[in-house]
Amino acid sequence: MATITAENDQAALADSAVPEAVVVRFAGDSGDGMQLTGGQFTLSTALAGNDLSTFPDFPAEIRAPQGTLFGVSAFQINFGSSEITTAGDAPDVLVAMNPAALKVNVQALKPGGLIIADTGEFNKRNMEKAKYESSPFEDGSLAKWEVMAFDISALTLEAVKPFGLGNKEALRCKNMWTLGLSLWMFDRDRQPLIDWLNGKFAKNPVLAQANIAALNAGHAYGETAELAGPLKKLHLDPVPSAPGLYRTITGAEAVSLGLVAGAQLADLPMFFGGYPITPASAILHNLVKMKEFGVTTFQAEDEIAAICSAIGASYAGQLGVTSSSGPGIALKGEAMGLAIMTELPLVIVNSQRGGPSTGLPTKTEQSDLYQAIYGRNGDAPMPVIATRSPSDAFECAIEACRIATEYMTPVMLLTDGYIANASEPWKVPDPASFTPFPKTFLEETNNPDGKVLPFKRDEKGARPWIKPGTPGLMHRIGGIEKAIDTGNIDYSPAVHQSQTDARTDKVAGIAKGIPAQEVTLGEASGKLAVVGWGSTYGPIHQAVRRARRKGLDVHHIHVRHVWPMPTNFGELLAGYENVLVPEMNTGQFKTVLRDQYLIDAVPLNKVSGQPFAIAEIEAAIATFFDAVPGNEGGEVPVNEGQLPSPEAHND
Amino acid sequence: MNDMTPIQTTLKDWETDQEVRWCPGCGDYAILKAVQRTLPIIGADPAKTMFVSGIGCSSRFPYYVESYGFHTIHGRAPAFATGIKLANPELDVWIVTGDGDGMSIGGNHTMHVLRRNLDCQILLFNNEIYGLTKGQFSPTSRPGTTSPTTPLGSYDRPASPCAFALGSGARFIARAYDVSKELSNTLIAAHAHRGAAFVEIFQNCIVYNKDRFDDFAAKGVADTMQLWCKQGEPLLFAKGTKGLSLDLDTLSLKVVDVVDGDWQAAGVVVHNVKNRGLAHMLVEMPFGPFPMALGVIYDDPAPTFEGSVAIERQKSVAGKTADLTKLLSKGQTWTVEPEAAHGLMD
Numbered sequence: 001m002a003t004i005t006a007e008n009d010q011a012a013l014a015d016s017a018v019p020e021a022v023v024v025r026f027a028g029d030s031g032d033g034m035q036l037t038g039g040q041f042t043l044s045t046a047l048a049g050n051d052l053s054t055f056p057d058f059p060a061e062i063r064a065p066q067g068t069l070f071g072v073s074a075f076q077i078n079f080g081s082s083e084i085t086t087a088g089d090a091p092d093v094l095v096a097m098n099p100a101a102l103k104v105n106v107q108a109l110k111p112g113g114l115i116i117a118d119t120g121e122f123n124k125r126n127m128e129k130a131k132y133e134s135s136p137f138e139d140g141s142l143a144k145w146e147v148m149a150f151d152i153s154a155l156t157l158e159a160v161k162p163f164g165l166g167n168k169e170a171l172r173c174k175n176m177w178t179l180g181l182s183l184w185m186f187d188r189d190r191q192p193l194i195d196w197l198n199g200k201f202a203k204n205p206v207l208a209q210a211n212i213a214a215l216n217a218g219h220a221y222g223e224t225a226e227l228a229g230p231l232k233k234l235h236l237d238p239v240p241s242a243p244g245l246y247r248t249i250t251g252a253e254a255v256s257l258g259l260v261a262g263a264q265l266a267d268l269p270m271f272f273g274g275y276p277i278t279p280a281s282a283i284l285h286n287l288v289k290m291k292e293f294g295v296t297t298f299q300a301e302d303e304i305a306a307i308c309s310a311i312g313a314s315y316a317g318q319l320g321v322t323s324s325s326g327p328g329i330a331l332k333g334e335a336m337g338l339a340i341m342t343e344l345p346l347v348i349v350n351s352q353r354g355g356p357s358t359g360l361p362t363k364t365e366q367s368d369l370y371q372a373i374y375g376r377n378g379d380a381p382m383p384v385i386a387t388r389s390p391s392d393a394f395e396c397a398i399e400a401c402r403i404a405t406e407y408m409t410p411v412m413l414l415t416d417g418y419i420a421n422a423s424e425p426w427k428v429p430d431p432a433s434f435t436p437f438p439k440t441f442l443e444e445t446n447n448p449d450g451k452v453l454p455f456k457r458d459e460k461g462a463r464p465w466i467k468p469g470t471p472g473l474m475h476r477i478g479g480i481e482k483a484i485d486t487g488n489i490d491y492s493p494a495v496h497q498s499q500t501d502a503r504t505d506k507v508a509g510i511a512k513g514i515p516a517q518e519v520t521l522g523e524a525s526g527k528l529a530v531v532g533w534g535s536t537y538g539p540i541h542q543a544v545r546r547a548r549r550k551g552l553d554v555h556h557i558h559v560r561h562v563w564p565m566p567t568n569f570g571e572l573l574a575g576y577e578n579v580l581v582p583e584m585n586t587g588q589f590k591t592v593l594r595d596q597y598l599i600d601a602v603p604l605n606k607v608s609g610q611p612f613a614i615a616e617i618e619a620a621i622a623t624f625f626d627a628v629p630g631n632e633g634g635e636v637p638v639n640e641g642q643l644p645s646p647e648a649h650n651d
Numbered sequence: 652m653n654d655m656t657p658i659q660t661t662l663k664d665w666e667t668d669q670e671v672r673w674c675p676g677c678g679d680y681a682i683l684k685a686v687q688r689t690l691p692i693i694g695a696d697p698a699k700t701m702f703v704s705g706i707g708c709s710s711r712f713p714y715y716v717e718s719y720g721f722h723t724i725h726g727r728a729p730a731f732a733t734g735i736k737l738a739n740p741e742l743d744v745w746i747v748t749g750d751g752d753g754m755s756i757g758g759n760h761t762m763h764v765l766r767r768n769l770d771c772q773i774l775l776f777n778n779e780i781y782g783l784t785k786g787q788f789s790p791t792s793r794p795g796t797t798s799p800t801t802p803l804g805s806y807d808r809p810a811s812p813c814a815f816a817l818g819s820g821a822r823f824i825a826r827a828y829d830v831s832k833e834l835s836n837t838l839i840a841a842h843a844h845r846g847a848a849f850v851e852i853f854q855n856c857i858v859y860n861k862d863r864f865d866d867f868a869a870k871g872v873a874d875t876m877q878l879w880c881k882q883g884e885p886l887l888f889a890k891g892t893k894g895l896s897l898d899l900d901t902l903s904l905k906v907v908d909v910v911d912g913d914w915q916a917a918g919v920v921v922h923n924v925k926n927r928g929l930a931h932m933l934v935e936m937p938f939g940p941f942p943m944a945l946g947v948i949y950d951d952p953a954p955t956f957e958g959s960v961a962i963e964r965q966k967s968v969a970g971k972t973a974d975l976t977k978l979l980s981k982g983q984t985w986t987v988e989p990e991a992a993h994g995l996m997d
Contacts, residue, residue, distance in 0.1 A: 047985050192983065243989040247982050257979060264975060271738055290978065291964050292971040296737055298960075301763040305730035308723065312703075312734025315721055316742065320734065338724050428984065431975040468719035468735070468742055471698040476667070476714050478722025488669060489714065 021080025022236065023088030024182065027105045028097030030064050030073040033175040038075025039423075040179060040196065044188045045079045046248045046425050049238025052079035053538060055087030055611065056421045060278070060361045067121075067129040072104045081237040085389070086538035087422065089613040093185075095178055097121060097152075099130035106142070114146045114231075116181070118174070120153025148231055152177055159217035163210040173214035180218025187235040190219060242427060249426040251390040251419035252282035255323075255349055258397025259283075260293045261431060262347075263319045265398060266405045267438035269294035271313030272321045273306040275328060278361045279417040280351040283323045303328035307335040307348070314344040315477070317441060317467035319401060323349035325417075326368045327358065330375070336410055337376045340503065342477045343455070343463045345404035345411075345439075347397075352416040352534075354609045363609030364418035366534050367585035372412045373563045373592065379500050381507035383407075384563035386414040388537035391426040393419060396560065398434060405439045407510055408462040414562070416584075418535045418611050442466045442473065447485075455487040460513075461506030508564050517566040521545060522555025525575030528624045531601070533559045533589055536582050536612055543617035550628065554621055562589065570597040578624055580604055582617050604643070619643060655743065657694025662687045664697065667717045678829030678854035679708060682776065683715055685834040686745075690716075692835070693842050701742045703732045705752040708783050709776035709854070712747040726757020729764035732771055733956070740957045743842075744771040750791040751781050754810055758790075766820040767956040768846045772838070775812055775849070776829075778856035779863055786859035798859075813934035816849040817927070817949065824930060824949040828853035828868050833879060833946065840947045846955050867943040880933065880946040885919040888942045894919030895941075904932050906941060924950035 026041070028034045035056055045052045055076040064071030078088030090110040096102035098121040106115065122135060136142050137149050156177045160170045176197075183190055194212050201208035225231045249257075263270035272295060274284035288297045296318070300306035303324055310320030324332065329350045339346045352368045354360025368375075372384045385400050387393040393415055400413040442464035445452045454475040455463050466473050475487060481499060483490035520537075521544050522529075532540045537558050544556040555576065559565065573579055573593070579601045581590040587603035594601050604620045606612055620643050622628045665687040673679045690700065700718035704710035706725035713720025719742075723731045728746045736744050746764075753761045753775045764773070780798070781787040788798040788805040791812065795804040813824050823844040827837040829852060841848035853864045862869070867876035878888040878895070886895040887909065896907040896918040907917045923929060930949035936942075 043983055047983065049985065049987070238987075241987050243987045245980055245984055245986050247980060247984045260978065261975060264973075269738070271734060273734060289967075292968040292973045293975070293978070294973070296960065296964070298733065298737060300730065300733075301759055304727060305733070305760055305763065308727040308730035309734035309737070311723075312721070312731035313738040314734075315731070316735045316738035318738040334724050335727070342721075428980045431979065467739070468701050469699055469739055474697055474718050474720075476720035476722065478713070478720075479724055480722065 018234065018236065019080070019092075020082050021078055021084060021088070022093070022186070022234065023076065023078045023091045024093040024095070025074055025076040025091040025105055025108070026095045026097075026178070026182075027072055027074040027101035028175070029066055029101070030059055030061070030071045031066065032073070032097045033172070034058075034073045034075050034097070037175040037179050038077060040193055041182055042077055042248060042423055043196075044183060044192060045077065045186075046246070047192055048186075048188055048236075050079040050081060050236050051084040051239035051241070051425060052077055052248075053084045053087045053424050054078075054422050055418065057610075058362055067098055067100055067126045069100045069104055069130060072101050074101070074105060079236065081239055083239065084424075085541045086614060087611070089615050095182065097174065097178070099127045099132050099136075102136060103130045103132065106145070109145055111144050112146065114148065115142060116178075117147070117149040118152035119149045120151040122149075148225070155217060155221065156214050159214050160210040163206050163213070165206075165210055169207075170210070173211050176211045176214040177218035180215040180220075181222050182218075183215075184219045184222030185231065185233060187233055190215060241425075245428045246425050247428055248423045249390050249394075250282070250421060250423045251387065251393045251415050252279075252351070252421070253286060254390050254393035254426070255387075255397050255413070255415060255420075256283050256286035256290070258394040259287070259321055259347065259349075259401065260290050260295060261394070261434065262398040262401025263295070264293060264431075265434055265436045265438075266319060266401055267436070268317075268319040268405070269296065270321055271296045271298070271310055271318040272323070273298045273300050273309040273313070274323055275300050275303045275306045277303070277325050277328045279353060279420045280323045280325045280328070280349065282420060283349060283351075303331040304335060307332040307346075311335060311339050311342075311344055311346055314339070314346055315342070315468070317465070319345060319347070319405065321347045321349070323351065325351050325353050325361075326355045326371065329368060329371060333376050336382065337378060337380050338479045339410040340376070340380045340382060341479050343408045343503075345408055345465070347400045347404050347411050347413060349397075349413045349415065351420045352414060354607070360609045362417065364416045364535065364611060365584050365607060365609065366414075366416060366536070367588065367607065368414065369533075369562065369585065369588040369592070372414055379504060381504050382410050382412055382563070383507055383510050383561075384412045384414060385560060386534040386562050387419055388534060388558055388560070390419055390422055390424050392537075392560075394426070394429070399560075402437050403510055403513075406437060406462065406513070407460055407506060408465060409507060414534060416535050439465065441470070443470060445473065451486075453485040453487075455482060456485045457502065457506075461502060461509055511561070511564040511567050514561050514566055517557065517559065517569040517572055519572070520556045520558045522548065524572060526555050527553035527576065528578045528580060528621065529555045529557050529573065529576040530580045530582065530617065530621065531557045531559065531573070531589075531593065532582055533562050536584065539612040539614045539617050540582055542614040543621060546614070546618055547621045552621065552625055552628065559589075562592070565596065573597055573599055578602065580620060580624070582606075582612060582620065584612070655694070655696055655699060655741075658696040660691045660695070660697065662691060665690050665717050667715055669714050671715050672711065673708060674858050676857040677708070678778065678856070679712070679776065681829040682774070682834070682852055682854060683712065686716065686774075686838065689835045689838045689842075693839060695743060699742055701735060701744045702747060703728045703735065703744060704747040705749075705757055706783070707749040707752045707781075708778075708856075709747055709749040709774075710752060726752050726755070727760055728752070729757065729760040729769075729773070733764060733767070733769055736769055736771060736957050737960055740770075740961070744769075746771055746773045748773065748775050749782075750775065750777045750779060750789045750812065754812055754815065755790045758815075761815070762819040765816055765847050765849060768820070768822060768953055770846055770955040770957060772841045772848045773850065774838075775851050776854040777812055777851050778854045778860055779809075780856050780860035782856050782859055796860075811934060812851045813849070813948065814931070816851075817931055817934060821849045822846045822949070822951050822953045823848035823947075824934065825850045825947045826853075826943070826945045827851075828864060828945070829855055830868070831945070837946060840950065844950055845952050867938070876938075876942045878942040878944050880922045880924075880944055880948050882922060882924045882947065882950075884922055885914040886922050887914060887919060896920060904936060904941070924948070927951065
């Protein structure tokens with residue numbers, strides 16, 4: 001999200017014929033190229049200077065059978081002339097490339113919203129597959145929306161005719177035709193896209209030309225169709241953002257770049273051990289291309305080998321990193337315990353998805369919080385950091401590297417499927433603006449009496465890092481309980497008590513080295529604090545912003561360091577009469593807060609695989625205030641059964 | 652093995668101040684001594700020597716060798732070793748594992764470290780039993796092994812570590828046993844091989860599987876039941892009175908009598924460590940009708956994993972500089988000018 005001043009925020013309140021933001025959803029078959037269309041539309045939006053947030057929503061199957069309801073792939077983008085933090089609740093515009101895409105997505109569309117549909121795909125067979133008994137264009141079922149239905153397939157075929165493509169190849173250009181129309185609607189420059197197509201099809205200029213022709217034809221269609229019908233050209237001014245260089249970034253890209261930057265700041269080569277898993281694989285794909293930064297990547301035989309190789313590399317003096325999603329993180333659990341026991345630095349990235357088990361591989365959830373904080377055998381404390389957005393992920397990854405090396409500990413970095421795939425504009429930071437935290441290795445014995453003491457702790461409780469290969473410092477480490485200082489095997493009662501305490505104190509002490517918890521929006525006390533972590537940032541922030549506009553005493557707190565938490569956090573929370581915790585799980589952070597601070601945190605839970613809508617959190621906030629409508633406009637259906645009942649102190 | 656300047660050490664230099672905690676009479680003591688005796692012979696440098704192990708009796712090994720050591724988790728030593736070797740290819744990496752650690756819980760990692768051909772020595776102590784967990788049958792236990800989990804005798808068909816290693820693509824296979832005088836020479840050969848060197852060491856578990864290997868390791872039968880493979884020499888045993896010959900009808904090995912030392916006349920095969928087919932036949936020979944093949948069975952180096960990783964890195968970074976500013980601003984970017992932003996914010 002772009003940064004924005006409070007004055008601007010207020011200015012945006014002024015009513016205007018031009019909306020502050022527009023939500024567009026592209027939906028089609030998983031083979032229709034909707035993610036690509038969305039991605040290119042995102043880029044053109046960013047280049048136009050609008051703030052934006054996206055939500056790619058695709059099936060778990062590579063190519064689900066054509067035309068089926070479960071094969072629908074969608075890409076939603078929210079963009080506008082003011083700060084955007086979510087992909088938007090309900091679309092203003094739905095582009096439906098086939099009957100199934102219309103069926104799956106139309107209910108989400110705002111009343112009065114615009115449907116653009118390709119009638120060329122609404123044949124009997126496709127309508128049957130989408131379970132339509134009659135044509136939705138004729139039976140009145142779309143009455144509450146504006147409909148622009150025309151034969152995009154035929155128009156595309158016509159546009160690319162001069163290039164002599166086969167029917168199948170020609171129809172593949174449909175997404176460019178649609179994109180051309182969309183670019184016209186929002187007054188966008190086509191040139192960056194034309195450049196991109198020329199680059200992408202450099203080896204096949206005919207395909208490049210055909211796609212460009214389709215793009216231009218879609219654009220021209222807009223010009224003509226504007227004269228009659230609901231299609232209107234809409235120009236959204238650029239968002240006023242801080243000066244500087246910008247690019248779009250996804251969470252997976254930001255994590256990868258942050259890890260590289262973190263290793264550089266620690267003055268260490270990085271070793272990344274990974275195993276393919278959705279939605280974490282993108283990080284491995286990215287890092288493979290960054291070897292000039294001292295990055296070694298290793299695609300291991302399984303999740304266990306991925307983390308074990310990373311720990312091995314850490315032992316040998318590199319910054320070990322591994323990444324996965326919930327099921328893979330479960331497999332890595334035992335090795336995490338070893339990294340805790342041997343006190344070696346390690347960064348573990350968890351791109352959370354819906355669970356348990358295989359769960360919802362391509363959908364988002366925040367249900368691995370317990371696993372991150374508690375999910376290991378024995379007393380195995382480990383710091384946990386949660387990213388709140390794609391651009392925030394960069395800083396979080398650096399912070400994970402800092403803590404790992406400074407405290408000689410594994411660190412879990414939590415992101416999720418939504419953050420990993422979503423993109424937003426990012427103000428490119430200056431690497432020099434980050435304080436380096438170079439790590440040094442023990443080169444000579446730390447024992448006046450001679451023999452090295454590999455487990456002699458410093459003032460932070462961290463042990464020295466000794467690289468194998470260093471003469472005279474030979475030592476052995478392992479997972480068995482160890483004597484103080486020497487690290488020799490020793491599981492006598494007093495030693496285990498003392499070492500367990502030392503490991504616990506070390507991790508708890510990390511809180512002293514992190515920034516105090518700030519109030520993200522609002523004041524440090526009041527009637528209601530909405531406390532979140534991770535990717536709920538956007539909807540919470542917007543919901544609190546709207547509630548505050550209504551004059552409600554509501555405040556937003558967003559936590560990055562979920563374990564250990566900032567030292568002032570308990571006192572801060574005590575300043576509010578109520579604490580509401582929206583989470584995409586069944587109430588995990590709520591329980592942690594109750595446990596740590598003995599406060600009556602109220603949960604708001606959603607586990608549908610979809611991010612929170614702003615309206616859902618607004619409705620929950622309203623339950624804490626008398627006579628305040630919680631669901632203004634009724635644009636989004638809110639599940640009343642999920643809303644908290646503050647009086648009942650329910651769970 | 653890896654290139655290193657030979658260092659002068661003695662057996663004593665390789666002993667740690669830790670009390671060795673194996674059962675009295677355990678075969679592990681003999682293996683430990685053989686390793687400590689071998690390291691000075693090969694000129695190993697304690698600072699560059701790295702022992703990595705998993706879990707089990709054998710895996711306590713690193714605590715007793717005065718070098719760098721990592722006692723990891725059950726079955727995963729090859730994965731740790733891979734990270735260690737990729738991070739620092741100068742280290743001489745020894746993996747110590749057992750039949751449970753390396754063939755059962757860690758079978759997957761054994762397979763992959765061998766197929767990738769990481770430069771390291773893998774010593775698999777095979778005692779055909781779970782020792783540390785008190786005597787359950789293991790994946791190499793012979794059918795009928797009685798144990799706490801198989802009171803009526805085991806019925807699993809056992810795995811053959813050397814056949815498994817060959818099937819996984821190993822480029823060096825050797826066999827020895829704990830108290831054998833030839834163990835040190837076998838270790839020297841394993842160390843001399845560049846790439847993953849797999850050594851199965853039969854080890855006597857004095858408590859749970861006592862004298863299991865006596866049918867070939869005991870003094871009285873050693874001559875008749877042990878066949879030591881030597882490069883370029885005929886595959887003879889029983890003091891040269893018997894040998895292995897190829898049965899052309901069945902394309903398999905057969906035992907033949909050698910009269911008056913004339914092994915050529917008996918058609919005895921000359922051992923060639925680069926002959927993969929022969930290696931397969933030697934490790935698959937059923938013991939009893941055939942002797943136990945010991946020594947270096949197969950030794951045919953191939954490019955190492957860490958070598959390939961280094962070559963790939965060179966290709967990948969060619970012409971690139973590590974410019975973080977450039978990396979961060981990759982792709983399509985746009986600039987918000989200070990004047991414009993200021994104007995809008997007023």
